[in-house]
Amino acid sequence: MDTNTEPSGTDSPLTTSLIADYVLKPGVPDEMIAADGSVRPGWAALMAAFDALGPTELGARFERADQYLRDAGVFYRKYDGAEGKERAWPLAHIPLLIDEAEWAKISNGLIERAELLETVVADIYGDNKFVERGLLPPELIARNGEFLRPMMGIKPADGHFLHFCAFELGRGPNGDWWVLGDRTQAPSGAGFALENRVATTRALSDVYAGMNVHRLAGFFRSFRDSLFADARKDGGRVGILTPGQHNETYFEHAYIARYLGFMLLEGEDLTIDNGQVMVRTVAGLKPVSVLWRRMDASFVDPLELRSDSRIGTPGMVDALRNGSIAMINALGTGILETRALAAFMPRLAKALLDRPLALPEIATWWCGQPSERDYVIDNFDNLMIGPAFSTSLPFDDQRGTALGSTISPEHRANLIERIRTHGADYVGQEPVQLSTAPVYVDGKLQPRPITLRVYAARTEAGWTVMPGGFARVGSTLDTAAIAMQRGGQAADVWVVSSKPVDPISLLPKDGDKLERNSPGSLPSRAADNLIWLGRYAERCEAIVRILRAYNARLAELSNPDLPILQHCRDYLASIDVDADEPLPAGLLATIDSAVHSASQIRDRFSPDGWLALNDLQKSTRRLAERVRAGDDATRAMTVILRKLAGFSGLVHENMYRFVGWRFLELGRRLERGIQIARITGWLTDPDAPDGSLEMLLEIGDSVMTHRRRYSVSAGAQSAVDLLVLDPLNPRSVLFQLAELGNQIEMLPGGNDNGQLSPAAKAALQLRTELVIAEPQDMPPERLETLANDIGAVAGLIASAYFA
Numbered sequence: 001m002d003t004n005t006e007p008s009g010t011d012s013p014l015t016t017s018l019i020a021d022y023v024l025k026p027g028v029p030d031e032m033i034a035a036d037g038s039v040r041p042g043w044a045a046l047m048a049a050f051d052a053l054g055p056t057e058l059g060a061r062f063e064r065a066d067q068y069l070r071d072a073g074v075f076y077r078k079y080d081g082a083e084g085k086e087r088a089w090p091l092a093h094i095p096l097l098i099d100e101a102e103w104a105k106i107s108n109g110l111i112e113r114a115e116l117l118e119t120v121v122a123d124i125y126g127d128n129k130f131v132e133r134g135l136l137p138p139e140l141i142a143r144n145g146e147f148l149r150p151m152m153g154i155k156p157a158d159g160h161f162l163h164f165c166a167f168e169l170g171r172g173p174n175g176d177w178w179v180l181g182d183r184t185q186a187p188s189g190a191g192f193a194l195e196n197r198v199a200t201t202r203a204l205s206d207v208y209a210g211m212n213v214h215r216l217a218g219f220f221r222s223f224r225d226s227l228f229a230d231a232r233k234d235g236g237r238v239g240i241l242t243p244g245q246h247n248e249t250y251f252e253h254a255y256i257a258r259y260l261g262f263m264l265l266e267g268e269d270l271t272i273d274n275g276q277v278m279v280r281t282v283a284g285l286k287p288v289s290v291l292w293r294r295m296d297a298s299f300v301d302p303l304e305l306r307s308d309s310r311i312g313t314p315g316m317v318d319a320l321r322n323g324s325i326a327m328i329n330a331l332g333t334g335i336l337e338t339r340a341l342a343a344f345m346p347r348l349a350k351a352l353l354d355r356p357l358a359l360p361e362i363a364t365w366w367c368g369q370p371s372e373r374d375y376v377i378d379n380f381d382n383l384m385i386g387p388a389f390s391t392s393l394p395f396d397d398q399r400g401t402a403l404g405s406t407i408s409p410e411h412r413a414n415l416i417e418r419i420r421t422h423g424a425d426y427v428g429q430e431p432v433q434l435s436t437a438p439v440y441v442d443g444k445l446q447p448r449p450i451t452l453r454v455y456a457a458r459t460e461a462g463w464t465v466m467p468g469g470f471a472r473v474g475s476t477l478d479t480a481a482i483a484m485q486r487g488g489q490a491a492d493v494w495v496v497s498s499k500p501v502d503p504i505s506l507l508p509k510d511g512d513k514l515e516r517n518s519p520g521s522l523p524s525r526a527a528d529n530l531i532w533l534g535r536y537a538e539r540c541e542a543i544v545r546i547l548r549a550y551n552a553r554l555a556e557l558s559n560p561d562l563p564i565l566q567h568c569r570d571y572l573a574s575i576d577v578d579a580d581e582p583l584p585a586g587l588l589a590t591i592d593s594a595v596h597s598a599s600q601i602r603d604r605f606s607p608d609g610w611l612a613l614n615d616l617q618k619s620t621r622r623l624a625e626r627v628r629a630g631d632d633a634t635r636a637m638t639v640i641l642r643k644l645a646g647f648s649g650l651v652h653e654n655m656y657r658f659v660g661w662r663f664l665e666l667g668r669r670l671e672r673g674i675q676i677a678r679i680t681g682w683l684t685d686p687d688a689p690d691g692s693l694e695m696l697l698e699i700g701d702s703v704m705t706h707r708r709r710y711s712v713s714a715g716a717q718s719a720v721d722l723l724v725l726d727p728l729n730p731r732s733v734l735f736q737l738a739e740l741g742n743q744i745e746m747l748p749g750g751n752d753n754g755q756l757s758p759a760a761k762a763a764l765q766l767r768t769e770l771v772i773a774e775p776q777d778m779p780p781e782r783l784e785t786l787a788n789d790i791g792a793v794a795g796l797i798a799s800a801y802f803a
Contacts, residue, residue: 017051019044022438022445025477029171030447031096031437041099042211042496049207055443062093062440065203073602073610074195075251089192092473092489095200096437096450100214100467103495106169106177106454107465109359114165114456114463116345117182117336119352121161125151125332135351136344139368139424144389146185146334148297150304150317157323158230160458161330164223164292166190169359169452171435179361180432180451185334186294190455191252193470194220194259196492212497214467218504222464223457224260227290230326236289237521239265239279243295243311245599253294254602259506262292264603267300269523272315275322280524282659282801283748290326297331305331339427340366340388362432368424376428377416381405383428385415403431437491439473449474452493468493522604527663528802529600531794534667536594541644542675543577543587545699548637550579553691555630563689571682582633583624591617604660612647619643662743666797669743673736673790676700680723680733681783684716693719700731717775724778724786725770733786737767740793749800759796766790 019039024030032043039047050058066088074089098106123130124147130136141147166187168180197216201208231238240262242253257264263279270288271278278285293300299309301316319325335341342364349357366388367373376383386401407415419426436447450473455466471491550568554560569579577586595617598605620640627636648668655661682688683696693716697703700723710718726732741763745751750760766789778786 017047018445019047022447025436025447027173028433028447029173029175029435031098031171031435031450035175040097041498042097042494045211046095046097046207049204049210058440059443061203065091065093065199068199068202069195071611072195072198072607073251073614074192074199074255076192076248089195090489091196091199092439092471092491093200093203094438094440094445095492095494096452096471097211097494097496100495100497103214103467106359107467109177109357110167110454110456110465111463112353112358113167113179113182114162114458116349116352116357117165117184118160118162120341120348121184121330121333121336124335125154125161125330130348133351135348137366137368140338140340140344140366140388141335143424144335144338146297146332146338146389148305148332151320151330151332154317154321155323156330157320157326161333163328163458164190165329165456167454167456169454170432170450173433177359177452178432179357179359181339182336183453184329184336185296186329187455188249188252188294189453189470190220190466191255191259192249192490193453193455193466193468193492195255196470196490197468200492208494211494212499212501214495214497214501215504216466216468217506219455219457219464219466220260221504221506222459222461224262224506226457226459227262227292227328229460231289234287234289234324236277236287237263237279238290238292239263239288240292240294241265241267241270241300243299245602247295249294251602257603263288263521263523264526265291265523266525267295267309267312269525270313270316272313272319275319275324277313277316277319277325282522282524282527282663286521288325290328292328293331297334300331338389339364339386339429340368342429343372343427363430365428366424367419367426367428372428373419373423376426377419379404379428380412380416382431384431385419385426385428388425388427401429404428436477437471437473439489447477449477450491467495522659522663524802526601526604526660528798529597530604530660530663531667531670531797533594533597533601534664534669535671536590536597536667537644537647538668538671538675540587540590540594541641542671542679542699543572543575543584543590544637544640544644545701546572546679547577547579547584547587548634548641549695549698551582551630551633551637553695555634564691564695567689567692568695571679580629582627582629583620583636588620588624591620601660606650606654608654609647609650612643612650616640616643616647659747662746663801666740666743669736669740670790670794672731673733673740674787676723676731676736677733677783677787677790680720681780681787684720684783685780696723702729702731705729720775720778724783725773725775727771733790734767734770737763737770737790740790741767744797747801757796757800759793759800762789762793762796766793 019032022032024033029035032040034040053061069089069091075086076089120130124141131138131141162184164187166183166189168183169177170180172178194216227238240253240257242250242264244250244266247253254264256262265279265288269279271280271285273285277288277291279288295311298306300312301314302309302312303314304317305312316325317331320327320331342361343366345361346356349355365372365376365383367376368388376385381404383404384401385404385407404412434449434451437450438445439448450471452469452471454469456463457466471493473489473491475488546568550565550572553562554565557565559565572579572584575586577584595613598610598613602610623636623639627633651664655664679699680696683692696719697706702722706718706722709722722729723731724733727734727738729735741760744757744760744763747757750757756764766786
């Protein structure tokens with residue numbers, strides 16, 4: 001823009017501000033600067049606030065937002081080939097501002113569109129009147145991979161096919177917003193929109209407070225309350241159905257589940273019992289009434305849909321047929337994402353609404369019709385060419401289409417020939433000239449293309465639109481670079497008002513009825529992962545303590561061939577840990593296993609606990625790159641022990657004593673009992689070399705206690721007494737069995753009116769045997785049997801709660 005001319009309008013930039021050097025692209029509409037050169041509402045105030053902060057403070061604020069996202073573990077999965085890798089969430093620090101008057105027009109247009117889409121999909125799976133009337137070609141449905149024949153004639157339990165939709169919007173050259181695409185299959189990104197808001201407002205809290213920005217919480221509260229109301233009709237539960245942790249937006253699934261208080265469920269968590277969807281919990285099968293689906297429909301039921309699905313639940317379609325489950329959104333609604341459908345939306349709107357849609361969409365020509373096919377071929381270079389039935393693309397990707405003029409000559413000729421012979425598989429679409437918005441690059445503002453993703457939810461009061469969303473911002477001026485898979489970023493969207501807005505949160509309002517979830521609502525899969533998380537964490541500690549003792553002696557004695565060191569290496573080798581490596585791969589693998597178990601239960605794991613566990617993993621890998629055997633490795637093991645203690649302390653002190661915590665605690669107690677029994681047997685063996693007892697007490701963290709408790713050392717018997725039979729030593733086997741029995745009895749069915757479960761009985765029997773035992777009764781062979789018996793208790797727990 002010409003900085004020597006003062007723009008018109010009520011808001012005007014300061015010539016010395018960031019905005020002064022903001023250079024618009026000729027003929028491209030901009031979100032900050034209107035067509036007449038004026039600054040759009042709110043932007044001048046935002047830029048003035050940035051100028052007041054100054055470049056140093058502003059950079060620090062933006063780094064604070066990035067640090068929050070890293071600490072919170074916000075990621076998306078980037079696919080560099082067959083394998084996907086977690087990448088930090090790429091936040092564009094400057095929010096996109098939209099005036100509330102303009103947002104009202106967007107919201108009304110999207111509600112109108114959502115209702116039309118509901119009518120269309122209800123007809124497709126119902127009477128098919130639109131095909132009969134010529135409003136839709138039959139081939140558009142019959143050839144569509146997202147048309148699910150088993151769903152024909154099935155009416156949703158609550159009467160609606162659509163409940164949660166997303167819409168891709170772009171501002172065209174004339175300044176109006178256009179619909180670029182509909183997302184009805186399993187719309188992603190709402191959780192990322194929340195995290196964008198949290199990160200941005202933490203960095204710019206003072207700026208945000210003065211901007212009168214509409215809150216997002218009311219949108220989620222209304223949708224949550226609507227789903228809970230539906231579930232209460234049948235006395236069931238609400239769950240989010242996720243494909244699992246390898247999905248590119250799994251973090252969001254876990255985040256939304258935690259934020260709204262829903263169960264996060266995978267296909268294997270569910271079973272169909274007498275036509276009712278049930279979740280396998282530690283308290284047995286419990287009914288589920290509402291499922292918010294975040295996986296593609298065809299994978300949901302391997303019996304009637306994709307037979308190769310390993311993430312679905314057999315019989316789910318039959319449950320839908322019986323009306324025992326409400327699916328959000330209904331199976332089969334992915335057909336609305338079909339690109340070719342855009343060619344018929346104007347016709348449908350005219351027939352059903354008797355008017356054009358308030359928010360138009362980009363012009364589309366389906367090549368399944370002769371005249372449209374000829375038009376696309378004749379205008380090939382000037383159109384975007386893409387597959388007609390392409391659906392379920394990643395939420396932040398525009399792959400699958402290309403401008404005709406950019407296609408290589410060889411591919412161009414082949415593609416035109418395919419359009420002639422298989423035209424129904426292709427569409428041509430009008431190229432989109434997206435508007436730009438400012439991004440902060442090297443201390444300056446630069447325009448980048450943006451698209452807007454907006455969410456609409458069906459509530460008890462009808463459709464409501466999230467007052468915001470998130471904007472995808474390009475890394476370059478190339479519109480293809482908007483996708484985060486290609487380097488794009490995501491920005492928060494602020495809907496700004498001229499007057500103060502009401503503060504809204506998810507906290508209960510005065511007078512709301514207090515409802516508590518059942519303590520037995522923990523899915524069995526989650527409990528299984530919790531118990532293994534506890535076991536892996538404790539196993540890590542045992543390995544680290546042995547390695548620290550080994551390396552301390554290696555540094556002191558400088559002779560790796562000494563019997564005590566060889567004895568230690570042999571034991572570590574028996575558990576797949578190579579002591580010749582300063583920081584063994586076996587230890588790293590155990591830490592990775594702990595992180596993997598935690599990643600399966602992100603919705604039930606505190607952000608602080610997750611941060612501590614990730615810090616343990618990353619710091620250990622960094623140490624592995626530079627640690628040397630001996631004293632260096634000894635110090636490294638001490639660092640790792642402190643981080644393990646920090647993780648355990650966070651979990652122990654901060655995790656709510658719900659049934660989930662009990663399974664985590666069971667895992668810790670089981671593994672510590674097994675490890676202490678085996679290590680004690682190993683180092684009290686009559687053939688153990690000199691120095692074994694000292695090493696045992698050091699590994700058992702009981703050196704000082706041993707000195708105070710035993711005035712005269714009784715050799716191996718005193719060590720066995722302290723580390724196996726002492727009920728007051730928190731590291732003894734007896735102490736673990738006492739805690740184990742207590743926690744098992746607190747589980748559902750653990751102590752039913754005085755009748756102990758098999759696992760509780762086994763733990764009590766082992767504890768009783770140790771209570772009456774003497775140190776001389778515990779030779780190495782008995783200790784090994786004890787370790788195996790504790791392992792058998794773990795098996796009984798698994799049989800009772802995970803089967």
